[in-house]
Amino acid sequence: MPELPEVEVVRRGLDRWTAGRAIASAEVLHPRSVRRHAPGPADFAGRLAGRTVRGPRRRGKYMWLPLSAEQDEAPGEALLAHLGMSGQLLVGEPDREREKHLRVRIGFADGGHDLRFVDQRTFGHLMVTDLVPDVVGGPDGPGLVPEPIVHIAADPLEDAFDPEAFFRALRRRRTGIKRALLDQSLISGVGNIYADEALWRARIHWARPTETMTRAEAARVLEGAQEVMEAALAVGGTSFDSLYVDVDGESGYFERSLDAYGQRDQPCRRCGTPIRRDEFMNRSSYSCPVCQPRPRRGRY
DNA sequence: ACCGCAACCTGTACGC
């Protein structure tokens, strides 16, 4: 379940079930799921055994579990996770049946609920990596982030997010607004669903050139993204099917509240015009032809 | 340096 609200739902579940517990062992059942862990699956498992899991953190669509220090090493390491298109982190009784797409299993020393990474399409991944000072910083100073995600921008729901910096970066770009929203080095956490929803709320077409965006329009898009992601988070995220579930396997309810994404031919909730689906980067883009008029010179 | 596209996977839905 892969955009910011869905990842945050999972992060909260991990906080409840795994924080403070000691890992007994990790088992990698599919090497592709740890392909970004350069030293390989055996090293991945070896680094986890015996470590205690601290409170989980998140930036955009990435989340990580800081690990207790091995010796005096500072600032330490973390288990980093990205769910990709179909990844799930599930918590449950250790002796329950193995899921068909179980990729990594992590057992705890207390013998209680285990943590499983299940991923049908294997676009997601796990890795153990160093924590480094955050380049973004925030009100509490620079925090620590996993080294592989230092290039990921702050997400619009975190304190470190700087709307003015986002606007300046937007104006420097030469692309369409939706491409920019999906670029995780500009703004993180937004994917295909919430990009369409944010643009519908802001009444801006997806092909609008970034260099012509006004400060007020950029603010509308940002507010749209913040509001729609907060609303989705409040009801457990968006789940079209059982692939997108929280750590207990439960689906979210935001699908019912989508105004644009997946609403082809449905009447726009503002003006009644049927929602249009366009091809976009080998994917889809949904918009209202009246509320979100196409710009004269759009940028794909 | 930036932009756009192909590639990486498995599964489901649908038309014929």
Added chain:
DNA sequence: TGCGTACAGGTTGCGG
């Protein structure tokens, strides 16, 4: 029933 095609919530790496 079977086969082919289209599509699915993401990111990286490469060519231009």
